[in-house]
Amino acid sequence: FCFGIRFTESQNLDRIVEVILNQINRVIKKGVKSKEIKRAQRRILSDYVWGLETAVNQARDMCSSYVLTQNPDFFQTYIEGINNVTSKGIVKAAEKYLRSDNLTQVSIIPRTDIPEKLKPALEESQKKQARQLLTRLADIRAGFNVKDEEKNKISGKREIFKTVKKDKKAKTSPGKVERITLSNKVVLLLKTDQRLPRCSVNAVFVGGLGVESRKDNGINNLAVNMLSRGTRKRNKARLTREIADLAGSIDPFSGNNSLGLKMNILSVDLDNGLELLSALILNPVFPKDQI
Numbered sequence: 001f002c003f004g005i006r007f008t009e010s011q012n013l014d015r016i017v018e019v020i021l022n023q024i025n026r027v028i029k030k031g032v033k034s035k036e037i038k039r040a041q042r043r044i045l046s047d048y049v050w051g052l053e054t055a056v057n058q059a060r061d062m063c064s065s066y067v068l069t070q071n072p073d074f075f076q077t078y079i080e081g082i083n084n085v086t087s088k089g090i091v092k093a094a095e096k097y098l099r100s101d102n103l104t105q106v107s108i109i110p111r112t113d114i115p116e117k118l119k120p121a122l123e124e125s126q127k128k129q130a131r132q133l134l135t136r137l138a139d140i141r142a143g144f145n146v147k148d149e150e151k152n153k154i155s156g157k158r159e160i161f162k163t164v165k166k167d168k169k170a171k172t173s174p175g176k177v178e179r180i181t182l183s184n185k186v187v188l189l190l191k192t193d194q195r196l197p198r199c200s201v202n203a204v205f206v207g208g209l210g211v212e213s214r215k216d217n218g219i220n221n222l223a224v225n226m227l228s229r230g231t232r233k234r235n236k237a238r239l240t241r242e243i244a245d246l247a248g249s250i251d252p253f254s255g256n257n258s259l260g261l262k263m264n265i266l267s268v269d270l271d272n273g274l275e276l277l278s279a280l281i282l283n284p285v286f287p288k289d290q291i
Contacts, residue, residue, distance in 0.1 A: 001097055013107060024098045031087040039245055041082055046247035046266055048079050049198050197267040201274070203281060207259040221254040222291075227261060228252065229290040231283040236290065239280075248273055250280065 003020050007013070052058050065074035175192040182188055207220045228250060229236050243250055248265035261280060265273040 001093075013109070017105065021100060024094060028091055028094045028098075032090050034087065035245075037085060037087065037090070039247070041085065042245070042247035042266070044082055045079060046198075048075070049196055049266065050264065052196055199263075199265050199267050199270050199273070201263040201265070201277065202260060203263075203277060204258050204260040206257065208255045208257050210257045220259045223286075224252040224254050224259045224261070226286045226290065227280045227284045230285045230287045231279045232285060233283070234279065236287075239276075242276055246273060246276075250277060 005016060005020070007016055052061060061075055062072045065076075066072045068074065071077075178188075178190045180188040180190060207224075209217075209220070212219060228239055230239070234242070246265055246269045248263060248269065250261055250263045252261055253259065261277060263273055263277050
């Protein structure tokens with residue numbers, strides 16, 4: 001288990017470690033709220049799904065799982081197990097493993113900031129790690145062999161998620177783009193892809209640099225970036241929280257001849273995502289303090 005953090009001032013390293021340990025102690029004493037757990041679970045699931053968009057990433061997922069655990073589907077099982085995590089389980093794991101006497105601290109800082117007393121030990125550690133890595137690579141080249149039954153597992157069809165119900169008649173490849181004109185004259189371009197449980201929605205409007213003049217150059221970019229700063233019923237803080245709860249993203253864009261919003265979200269959250277997206281488009285308030 002590890003924490004990662006980026007910082008610009010290496011002299012604050014001790015304070016950063018102190019803050020992390022204090023947060024761990026808070027979790028042990030007070031536990032974690034169910035809303036926080038659900039948000040974390042949804043975020044992990046979302047990151048995993050969107051990380052499987054390409055064949056290269058799917059191959060990397062399988063290979064990493066096999067190399068680390070001898071099971072090409074380990075990460076899928078791992079993600080499914082996370083959905084069963086409770087506050088008591090988190091506290092129990094923190095008490096058992098996240099102790100100061102069980103802490104290994106790794107810091108990447110400028111050589112000029114490394115304390116003199118640590119430099120000899122650091123150099124020796126680097127040499128030892130290099131020797132171990134070379135030995136490990138030699139062992140892999142000499143003895144790596146995949147058993148026949150493991151080959152069958154890897155080449156077999158994988159299920160992305162056991163928790164996602166699949167239609168037996170569902171297509172295994174992306175469908176054709178359908179053009180649908182809605183009753184309000186809005187044109188909907190729909191393409192179905194059921195290989196992964198995620199959705200991508202683009203709301204696109206005519207605009208961008210092509211309709212601007214020297215006097216209002218950049219106004220389209222400013223306007224579309226203001227859409228997520230507040231609506232009639234939601235302020236910026238609430239919008240940020242709701243998007244985080246869905247483990248999705250809604251990003252503005254403005255080009256040469258178009259502008260709009262792009263939403264990436266899990267399929268199970270599509271209805272909530274569309275409601276939020278429509279609120280940004282139909283009910284923005286453009287708060288003056290956010291301009």
